[in-house]
Amino acid sequence: MARKPKTIISCAITGAIHTPTMSDALPYTADDIASQSIAAAEAGASILHLHARRPEDGGVSVDPDHFAAFLPRIKQATDAVVNISTGGSLHLPISERIKPALTFSPEMCSMNMGSMNFSFHPLAKRYDDWKFDWEKDYVESSEGNIFRNTFADIREAATSLAPHDIKFEHECYDVGHLYNLKFCMDIGLFKAPIFIQFIFGILGGIGPEVDNLIFMKRTADRLFGDDYRWSVLGAGGAQMGLASTAAQMGGNLRVGLEDSLLIRRGQLAESNAQQVAKIRRIVEDLGSEIATPDEARDILGLKGGDKVSF
Template identity: 25%
Template sequence: MKNYKKMILTATTANSWIYPDVKNWAQTTDDLIESIVKCYEVGASIAHVHLPRGEEVDTVKKIRERCDIIIQAGMSSYPIEEREADFQAKPDMLSIILNHHDEYFTQIRVNQLHTIEELEKYCVKCKEFNIKPEWEVWHTGSYWNLNYLINKNLLETPHVLTLFFNWPGGTWSPSTADEYLHRIKYMPQNCLHTISVMGENQIKIATLAIAHGGNVRVGTEDYPFIKKGIPAKDNAELVSGMVRISKEMGREIADPSEARKILGI
């Protein structure tokens, strides 16, 4: 394996969109904070958090009182006008999708267009609040929009991406080696990437990403099982499992301080 930087591990502790009956995620705000702290203690550098509506500022404050984990505010499906409270909470990072949401989950369907004008507004607003954008990439068409923003000098390097695989709906892509290699082949320069895989191919794509210098996201939102058919006890168990795999492959795990330097936060 090449001498890649340490692996950055993201924990996504929200509910499972495709396995709603597996109840191993936090049900309350206090439980959410506790889950994030436990993930931090076993190796997660980033917490991808769906900040509870109406509690955004308080939730970020309470997490920071407990640990130094990088806070990444999720729910990029919302239009920018509905995310003012996320900005006011001043997380370290903010999730932004580079094209549009077209997702078909067990209990809900999400179809939300995110225009280039909205993406430009995100760039300006993130600079205003000193928040690092995390760009969600569902297919290579997302790169056209990213290059547009880069060419307009709206972004600072490195560009932090999360590549999504096997999320059901019109922006679905297969969780295969071919798709992963295709996606990283066409990434713009100065990008760092993390993979997010729904379903049982998660470990296969995660190991491929680790071997190619990528980073990994795990947690109940993406795949709530520690093995096929066996729900994890909690998110910390999912994080611990990926820490072990990365170390066995020869890549140590970045702590939050190291991750901040790598990500330019």
């Protein structure tokens, strides 16, 4: 009987959706991003998906200086794979969003595979008071967001980052994004094996039903055959259920406060590490093994932590 592949846990530490008002656990200073990243790795995350924030008020940032305040500390304290977002901001052009990756040459980067409506404005109705002045307008105005990721943007990011030998986490929010990725592979922008992150539950993308996961997986099988590895991200309350399902289907998974602030329905998570520890316990109780950082590097064909620039 074939041995079941080990499960890679990614942890998305802070992201660009949630704001400080929504959870005291959401890290935004360099100290908190570093300490929560290290704790998430110790809990079992082999990949750390990282955004930066303005340390004074938690606003979204793609400033390489803000990344520089925590990346070396994470590398010194853990062997986890660092994955830097190129999504970073819903408003900045791709030339700005890829600057952190160009500066630090990580082992992995996210790569959004299509333009889309990307909104979280319903969250604004849940809060009467806000910690910082920018938060309410930021959340409410997302109703008008178009997250731009054109074919030209994708090509610019791919060609600019190609010399850095970075493995992309291809973020696919709907089935059309899989076809975009196939087209980009056909014209030589990306080489197999690729790593796809199926994303469910973002307002503007495909919904978080298991049927949709099966549909996305079957579509990817048809388009890419054996030339891809995959992971699942469920937003909000869908996080743990979809992650558990993905592991049982032989895939990988992503948790973290970027994707959900909850540890269970109606209860805020205390930290990223708490989410990692929970999903690790579930996955192991269901009979799967968790991949170490070096095993994740081998599964995904990464260049190695000694080849980054931080």
